[in-house]
Amino acid sequence: HSEHCSEEDKRASIVRESMEVLRMNDRGGYTVPAEGLYPFQWNWDSAIVSAGWAVFDEGRAWEELETLFSGQWEDGMIASINFHQFSNTYFPGPEIWGTPDNPSKTSGITQPPVAALAARFLFENAPTPALARAKIDALFPKLLAWHRWWYKARDPENKGVVAILHPWESGMDNSPAWDETMQFPVDDLPPYERRDLTHVDANMRPTKDTYDHYLTLLYRFKKAHGYDPEQLYWISPFKVTDLCTNSILFRANRDLRWLALQLGKHEEVAEIEKWLDNGFEGFKSLWDEEAGLYKCQDQITGKLADAGISAAFLPLFAGVASKEQAAKLVKNLERWLSKVKYGVPSLDPEDPRFDQLQYWRGPVWLIINWMISNGLRHYGYDDLANRITEDSIQLTNEAGLREYFDPVTGAGCGGRQFSWTAAMCLAWLD
Numbered sequence: 001h002s003e004h005c006s007e008e009d010k011r012a013s014i015v016r017e018s019m020e021v022l023r024m025n026d027r028g029g030y031t032v033p034a035e036g037l038y039p040f041q042w043n044w045d046s047a048i049v050s051a052g053w054a055v056f057d058e059g060r061a062w063e064e065l066e067t068l069f070s071g072q073w074e075d076g077m078i079a080s081i082n083f084h085q086f087s088n089t090y091f092p093g094p095e096i097w098g099t100p101d102n103p104s105k106t107s108g109i110t111q112p113p114v115a116a117l118a119a120r121f122l123f124e125n126a127p128t129p130a131l132a133r134a135k136i137d138a139l140f141p142k143l144l145a146w147h148r149w150w151y152k153a154r155d156p157e158n159k160g161v162v163a164i165l166h167p168w169e170s171g172m173d174n175s176p177a178w179d180e181t182m183q184f185p186v187d188d189l190p191p192y193e194r195r196d197l198t199h200v201d202a203n204m205r206p207t208k209d210t211y212d213h214y215l216t217l218l219y220r221f222k223k224a225h226g227y228d229p230e231q232l233y234w235i236s237p238f239k240v241t242d243l244c245t246n247s248i249l250f251r252a253n254r255d256l257r258w259l260a261l262q263l264g265k266h267e268e269v270a271e272i273e274k275w276l277d278n279g280f281e282g283f284k285s286l287w288d289e290e291a292g293l294y295k296c297q298d299q300i301t302g303k304l305a306d307a308g309i310s311a312a313f314l315p316l317f318a319g320v321a322s323k324e325q326a327a328k329l330v331k332n333l334e335r336w337l338s339k340v341k342y343g344v345p346s347l348d349p350e351d352p353r354f355d356q357l358q359y360w361r362g363p364v365w366l367i368i369n370w371m372i373s374n375g376l377r378h379y380g381y382d383d384l385a386n387r388i389t390e391d392s393i394q395l396t397n398e399a400g401l402r403e404y405f406d407p408v409t410g411a412g413c414g415g416r417q418f419s420w421t422a423a424m425c426l427a428w429l430d
């Protein structure tokens with residue numbers, strides 16, 4: 001009994017700590033992912049964090065999304081980073097990106113479109129329905145504009161699935177899924193100084209060669225027509241169908257459709273249904289029958305990436321996999337989980353590149369765990385979903401609100417007092 005009690009006490013204190021972390025990382029209308037390491041407003045972080053705020057401060061939750069959309073470009077894009085306030089603890093900052101004022105300073109690329117999911121979550125869980133309705137009325141056209149941007153700028157050839165043009169856009173920055181597609185030669189770069197290594201151990205962060213490639217893309221995009229997204233699609237040496245982005249976009253379209261129905265926007269419903277139908281077709285080219293996994297695809301060569309990554313399970317979250325595909329995915333997932341203590345590792349633990357500490361090349365990320373477990377439940381794999389939820393509770397109980405976790409030892413890695421981990425403890429694990 002006493003053990004049970006102390007587990008409960010532990011959980012209650014994690015929940016309290018999670019609220020404190022969001023308050024501490026609040027910069028007035030937006031939340032930074034982590035003090036020092038990431039001192040600006042990140043796109044998909046903020047969308048996830050708004051669900052955390054929703055648990056104890058409804059108004060603040062909506063404000064998070066409103067501030068995110070205050071940086072929306074005229075063409076509809078929501079950039080990966082909004083630079084609301086000066087900071088010199090992160091590289092590359094606004095002076096390197098040098099985007100046109102559009103309407104405020106941002107990066108020049110995007111990130112996975114979680115915002116519509118968050119908007120639906122806030123709307124459905126709203127203590128004050130009238131407030132929620134007013135907020136959604138204002139937010140809906142902006143969400144729609146962003147989704148339209150994805151298809152216009154990132155699927156001009158009507159594949160039904162969208163391209164990312166920079167690994168930073170996937171959110172899984174140094175995933176082994178990009179090892180082959182990142183082989184293009186780097187340009188002569190102006191000298192630069194990374195800041196991430198002043199906050200976090202080098203063995204937990206991308207290598208210098210990887211950063212040289214990131215910056216080569218950044219400078220080419222900047223030179224090419226001031227980041228005009230419609231030009232970038234045609235000139236980028238990195239053009240990939242990413243599973244994380246496309247699964248989230250598919251799910252976000254379902255949530256946007258649901259919101260459109262609430263608002264009685266029938267033309268918009270039809271427009272979104274077309275994206276869903278095309279997406280359903282587009283996903284077929286990402287299925288690797290032999291591996292029993294979804295794979296990212298190089299749009300330049302047409303080749304599927306060889307790496308099995310955690311995003312391979314996200315089509316379950318999207319709801320785009322068939323029952324047969326789901327069964328094969330589950331078999332792979334069970335094999336992965338039998339090789340580690342805590343799931344879900346970001347790379348197949350039997351891949352020789354698996355590295356339990358290296359960022360998106362092995363470690364566990366709570367936001368991905370939430371999406372995978374949600375998807376598993378939808379397909380009726382409750383036991384496996386419970387295992388992932390239990391692992392996530394254990395990890396945060398033992399290592400705290402870290403950026404990511406070692407799947408072998410359970411140790412916390414990367415940044416501390418991390419906002420999206422706190423948000424997951426509030427909105428999912430409590």
Ligand code: 2M8
Pocket residue numbers: 033038042044045080168170171172173
């Ligand atoms: C990481 O990415 C940034 C670049 O956007 C970085 O390392 O400098 C990723 O984990 C990304 O998914 C996340 O949104 C961001 C902030 O938490 O950090």
